[in-house]
Amino acid sequence: MDLKAVVAPDGRAAAQVYPANYWLSLLEIPKGQHSAEEFALETKACFSCHQVGTRATREIPKGSLASMLDAWDRHTAMGPNGANMSNVFKGLGEQRKAFADWTDPHRRRRLSRSAAASRGCRAQPRHLDVGLGAADQPPQRRGCH
Numbered sequence: 318m319d320l321k322a323v324v325a326p327d328g329r330a331a332a333q334v335y336p337a338n339y340w341l342s343l344l345e346i347p348k349g350q351h352s353a354e355e356f357a358l359e360t361k362a363c364f365s366c367h368q369v370g371t372r373a374t375r376e377i378p379k380g381s382l383a384s385m386l387d388a389w390d391r392h393t394a395m396g397p398n399g400a401n402m403s404n405v406f407k408g409l410g411e412q413r414k415a416f417a418d419w420t421d422p423h424r425r426r427r428l429s430r431s432a433a434a435s436r437g438c439r440a441q442p443r444h445l446d447v448g449l450g451a452a453d454q455p456p457q458r459r460g461c462h
Contacts, residue, residue, distance in 0.1 A: 337370030
């Protein structure tokens with residue numbers, strides 16, 4: 318097998334190939350009725366069917382809805398298991414806004430730039446720690462804080 322690595326033309330392009338777990342680790346858990354641990358446990362129900370953090374899960378179209386939170390409420394209610402997904406999601410209460418903020422197009426652009434600048438830095442404790450394995454992590458960069 319002859320594999321060749323290609324350097325991305327810019328940080329934004331490089332950020333697009335980071336694994337889903339890296340993107341998910343950038344989700345900031347707001348303070349609220351659930352502790353960070355409870356929030357993580359509740360959202361693990363999503364992981365049995367979905368690889369949360371892929372482009373398809375971090376680029377939810379808002380369409381004509383009033384907010385990204387409305388888009389997430391609609392998105393989680395779709396499909397054959399929509400009623401169950403919606404119940405789990407709405408069970409997060411106001412903290413479910415974390416997903417809306419995470420997928421906001423303007424914030425996503427900032428995250429792409431940030432991800433490119435801090436390649437491989439682990440998220441702060443206020444983020445969702447999804448247990449990245451060594452093979453799943455983007456390369457470390459010197460001076461990472």
